[in-house]
Each structure stands twice: as structure tokens, then as C-alpha cells.
Amino acid sequence: MPMRADLQTTAAGTPHRRRWGTPVTVSAVLLALTTAIVWFIDARLQQDHLIFIYFLPTALIAIRYGSISAMCVAIASTVVSAYFVYDPQFSFRVDSSLEMLELVFFSLLALLAIQVVSGFANDSSVEKRRRRVRAASWYGGWPSVSALWRRIAS
Secondary structure: OOOOHHHOEOOOOOEHHHHHHHHHHHHHHHHHHHHHHHHHHHHHHOOOOHHHHHHHHHHHHHHHHOHHHHHHHHHHHHHHHHHHOOOOOOOOOOOOHHHHHHHHHHHHHHHHHHHHHHHHHOOHHHHHHHHHHHHEOOOOOOEOHHHHHHHHHO
């Protein structure tokens, strides 16, 4: 049975294009949405330290897709905020040394937070609890039919 190269499945059974395309797409959408919000807030209120709003999409990506995708989001957040938020706008040059230090500290703190958040999300005790909750059904903790079928089939 021939398979097309772009639909080859991985060991987990998900298509190769979907396995890499989904985190990239979701990361780009969250980054663009956050940038639009930060840019709107900055234009209206003239607030400082808005780069720290980028922790939210970074943490969400770390929880859902792991640390590698989240690291890419953190690096992209730093670059995008330098371009859109810090003076001079629409330039990667940052005039203030304090703002440059803020970008560096954000990057370091984001990379550290990614490791912590993705570690919590992939914790083995959390995974055991998730499996236990999925296996239990809504009536008194008895295993669901699918869990019983998996036991019988294996």
C-alpha cells in the first residue's frame, strides 16, 4: 500500500505535517495576537514593561507542545517586541540600555520558566493521574468499556 511522503505517520500515529505544523501555526497565531494586544495597549496607555505579557503565550505553548516550541516563541517574542514595542519602533535597534537589559532579562526568565512549566506538564505523577482519570468512568470509578477492552486485548 503506497503512502505519500507528506502523509507519513510517526510512531505516535499522527501525520508528520500535522505534528510539526500545528505547534508552529498555534505559536504564530498566539504571538501575533499578543503583539496586537501589546501594541494596542502601548499606543493607548504608554505603559512600560509590556514585554512580560509575552509570558502567557510562552507558557501556554510550553504546556501544550513542549519546551522546544516554547523556546522558539520566547525568542520570537523578544525579537518582535524589540521591533514593535521599544523605541525606535519598526527597528531592531533599542535606544535605552535599560530596555535592552529588560529584553535580556525577559529572555533568560522566559527560558527558565519554559523548563519549569514544561517539566510540570510532563511530570510522571501528573501523567499517571491523567491516565487514572481517563480510565475511570463517571459511575463510581469503575473502568470504562474502552479501558476494559484494552486490558482484554493486550
